[in-house]
Amino acid sequence: MFPIRLFCFVFVLFICDFAHSQHTLYPIKNKGKWGMVNQHGQVVFDTKYDAIGSFTKQNYAVIQKDGKAGLIQNDGSWVFPTQFDDIRILNKNLFSILENGVWNIIDKNKKRILSNYDRAEMINEHFIKFWKLEKCGVVDLRGNIIVPPHYEQISYLEKENYFLTKLNKRKGLFAKNGTLISKPIYKEIQFISPRLLLVKEKYKWGAIDNNGNEIFSDNYSNYKISDNGYVLIYKQENCYLFSLEKNTFVNKEPYENHIPLNKEWIVFQKYKKVGLHNNKGEIIIPAAFQEIRLFNDYLLRVRVGDKWGIVNYNNEMVTQIIYDYISPFQNAYAIVKKENKFGIIDSDGKSFTNTIYDKVEEKEGKLKAFQGAKLTEYTISEMGLEKGN
Numbered sequence: 001m002f003p004i005r006l007f008c009f010v011f012v013l014f015i016c017d018f019a020h021s022q023h024t025l026y027p028i029k030n031k032g033k034w035g036m037v038n039q040h041g042q043v044v045f046d047t048k049y050d051a052i053g054s055f056t057k058q059n060y061a062v063i064q065k066d067g068k069a070g071l072i073q074n075d076g077s078w079v080f081p082t083q084f085d086d087i088r089i090l091n092k093n094l095f096s097i098l099e100n101g102v103w104n105i106i107d108k109n110k111k112r113i114l115s116n117y118d119r120a121e122m123i124n125e126h127f128i129k130f131w132k133l134e135k136c137g138v139v140d141l142r143g144n145i146i147v148p149p150h151y152e153q154i155s156y157l158e159k160e161n162y163f164l165t166k167l168n169k170r171k172g173l174f175a176k177n178g179t180l181i182s183k184p185i186y187k188e189i190q191f192i193s194p195r196l197l198l199v200k201e202k203y204k205w206g207a208i209d210n211n212g213n214e215i216f217s218d219n220y221s222n223y224k225i226s227d228n229g230y231v232l233i234y235k236q237e238n239c240y241l242f243s244l245e246k247n248t249f250v251n252k253e254p255y256e257n258h259i260p261l262n263k264e265w266i267v268f269q270k271y272k273k274v275g276l277h278n279n280k281g282e283i284i285i286p287a288a289f290q291e292i293r294l295f296n297d298y299l300l301r302v303r304v305g306d307k308w309g310i311v312n313y314n315n316e317m318v319t320q321i322i323y324d325y326i327s328p329f330q331n332a333y334a335i336v337k338k339e340n341k342f343g344i345i346d347s348d349g350k351s352f353t354n355t356i357y358d359k360v361e362e363k364e365g366k367l368k369a370f371q372g373a374k375l376t377e378y379t380i381s382e383m384g385l386e387k388g389n
Contacts, residue, residue: 024038024039024074024075024076025037025038025044025045025055025061025074025075025076026038026039027052028043028047029047030047031047033047033048033049033050034047034049034050034051034052035047035048035049035052036052036072036076038076044076045063045072045076048065049063049064049065049082050064050065050066050067051063051064052064055074056089058089058091058092059073059074059075060072060073060074060079060089061074062087062089063082064082065082066082067085068082068083068084068085069082069084069085069086069087070082070083070084070087071087071089071095079095079108080095080097080110084097084098084099085098085099085100085101086098088120090105090120090121090122090128091122091125093107093108093141094106094107094113094128094141095107095108096120102115102116103116103117103118103119103120104116104117105117105120105128105130105139105143112143113128113139113141113142113143114128114130114139114143116132117130117131117132117149118130118131118132118133118134119131123138123156124156124158126140126141126176127139127140127141127146127156127176128140128141129154130149131149132149133149135149135150135151135152136149136151136152136153136154137149137150137151137154138154138156138163138174144178145178146163146174146176146177146178147163147165147174147178150165150167151165151166151167151172151184152166152167152168153165153166154166156176157191159191160191160194161175161176162174162175162176162181162191163175163176164189165184166184167184168184169187170184170185170186170187171184171186171187171188171189172184172185172186173189173197173212175210179211180212181208181210181211181212182199182208182212185201186199186200186201187200187201187202188200190223192223192225192231192244193244193247194210195209195210195244195247196209196215196231196242196244196247197209197210198223199218200218201218202218204218204219204220204221205218205220205221205222205223205233206218206219206220209247215247215248216233216249219235220233220234220235220240221234221235221236222234226258226259226260227260228260228261228262228263229243229244229245229260229263230242230243230244230250230258230260230266231244232257232258233249235254237256238254238255238256239254239255239256239257239258239269240254241255241258241260241266241268241281243279245263250266250277250279250280250281251268251277251281252281253281255268255269255270256269256270256271256272257269259274261276261292261293261294262294263279264278264279265277265278265279265284265313266278266279267292268287269287270287271287273287273288273289273290274287274289274290274291274292275287275288275289275292276292276300276313284313284314284315285300285311285313285315286315288304289302289303289304290303290304290305291303293328294328295310295326295328295329295334295349296328296329296347298312298313299311299312299313299318299329299348299349300312300313301326301328302321303321304321306324307321307322307323307324308321308323308324308325308326308336309321309322309323309326310326310345310349318348318349318350319345319349319350319351322338323336323337323338323355324337324338324339324340325337326345329347331362331380332346332347332380332381332382332383332384332385333345333346333352333367333378333380333384333385334346335360336355337355338355339355341355341356341357341358342355342357342358342359342360342369343355343356343357343360344360344367344369344378344385346384346385347384352385353369356371357369357370357371357376358370358371358372362380365379365380366378366379366380367379367380367385
């Protein structure tokens with residue numbers, strides 16, 4: 001009766017352990033051998049196996065007998081009989097099997113995907129990394145070699161869709177379709193856009209495109225990603241503007257700095273003065289100001305010394321450069337300050353009021369202007385400002 005009591009004890013123990021499991025089979029042990037029963041206590045696998053592993057998230061379990069490994073599913077069906085030296089589950093459909101001292105990857109139909117390697121692991125649902133003679137490579141799920149096993153390290157850059165390879169402290173790239181972009185010759189690779197990769201081979205930065213073609217040589221000391229689709233590329237004290245949209249330099253002439261206002265207009269600095277050029281590099285406003293900022297879509301705020309004025313994109317003065325401050329244009333108005341007094345200007349840069357107020361503020365949909373104790377209110381609408389009663 002002892003074997004029966006032992007069977008019952010082990011069965012109850014595993015029923016408790018797996019009570020909340022999705023699996024429908026439970027291991028049992030009798031006289032040092034393992035088997036499995038279903039949730040009704042019916043024997044599915046006789047107690048004749050040396051070991052049965054836990055079910056994986058793919059609902060597989062490795063089962064061993066007489067030094068050979070097979071694979072079962074949690075519904076009691078066989079995937080592989082106990083015929084291999086070892087089995088490792090890669091995903092729902094692929095398996096690493098050791099046979100006669102050689103590792104192979106096969107699918108459920110025993111179709112061979114990869115042969116004669118040392119180790120393998122899934123990168124994601126599309127690719128497998130494998131090792132051979134202490135070097136790693138990449139294969140897809142159909143067995144196509146994406147990256148040959150020549151590298152010390154391989155990382156998949158999911159966002160950029162590249163494989164980054166490393167060999168002898170140098171980096172290279174493969175596209176995810178297996179196209180070689182660059183041999184491992186670079187100390188650093190920075191992904192700026194899908195078509196611009198900054199690379200450093202020695203001490204300077206250069207650039208290649210997504211096909212590995214050189215965009216510019218490694219003569220540049222530094223870079224800075226700017227707003228509005230531009231990259232600032234520095235060479236000693238000079239600054240060049242690179243357009244990500246056009247994938248080329250905007251200006252051949254170097255300047256001291258660039259500040260893109262938007263995609264179309266860029267402030268440039270030359271001899272410590274600033275001007276404006278367009279996205280073709282054509283100079284619109286020569287470098288004659290200390291500062292240029294946007295006012296609205298068709299006017300600019302400019303500063304000379306400590307005074308501000310407004311010009312248009314034809315470099316024509318709209319207001320005199322007499323103000324201590326000009327705010328950005330918003331809600332049909334802008335505020336100007338002159339000699340500690342405030343005024344209001346419209347979208348054309350023309351004075352709506354003189355600079356006579358001690359304070360101007362927007363509150364509850366109205367512009368409130370204070371002159372001493374006197375309050376003047378202006379209604380804000382799409383048409384502009386209207387003076388209240």
